[in-house]
Amino acid sequence: MDEAARAPMDGQVDAAFRPVRTGNAFEETVERLLQAIKLGVVAHGERLPAERELAARLGVSRETLREALRSLQQAGYVESRRGRYGGTFVTYRPPAPDVGELRRAAEDLGAELEDALAYRLVLETGAAELAARRELTAEQREYLLRRLHDADSAGPGEYRQCDSRFHLAIGELTGSPSLAASIADARMRLNDLLNAIPMLGRNIDHASEQHHAVVRAILAGDPAGARRTTEEHLEATATLLRAFLA
Known part of the structure; x- marks a missing residue:
């Protein structure tokens, strides 16, 4: 690319x-x-x-x-x-995934970690539901599919940023600038942690399947499905994060 x-x-x-x-x-x-x-x-x-x-x-x-x-x-x-x-x-490139850095980033967040995960969950599930309720234009639908494709085709060095762009795109499709900005802030709180999670092939494949499920629900105008699939995806990421921190 x-x-x-x-x-x-x-x-x-x-x-x-x-x-x-x-x-x-x-x-x-x-x-x-x-x-x-x-x-x-x-x-x-x-x-x-x-x-x-x-x-x-x-x-x-x-x-x-x-x-x-x-x-x-x-x-x-x-x-x-x-x-x-x-x-x-x-010129910035995200650092390579590193479990030691993951634990240091988690220590920096301390008790705020679970708060940050809960905040992100509420924001992004609500955003996916709201996006699914809207009448999206052809340009908006194509944009979401392009962000999905970028995440699917990204190499290890690009993946986390393309994943961020995908999640931020859903926030944009709500039509609420305040919600989109809040999603960016929530993602930023967890950014160092997410970047430090080791890239596991099976996990990336699973995340891709979940991304596709979220997009299908949004484009089909299925608010409940969009909320459910987004929640499953974010909970899977949180579970993986906690596993590496255990």
């Missing part, structure tokens, strides 16, 4: 690059950018939105944005390229 040729859908960009709300503009701008990069909304090799557009989306000054981008460039997440096809490009 040509990473540079791909472009995230506007809805995922909107969810990740929503306006900064606190008085800590620099810190929250860095947080928003990192969320978009780590979740794969803007993946390795892709270009961030133009500076003027990005500053407007985030509701910050261009100087604050430039300072945040410089910090991320120094940390190795992005690079600046000049010329006609220049801009700021993502």
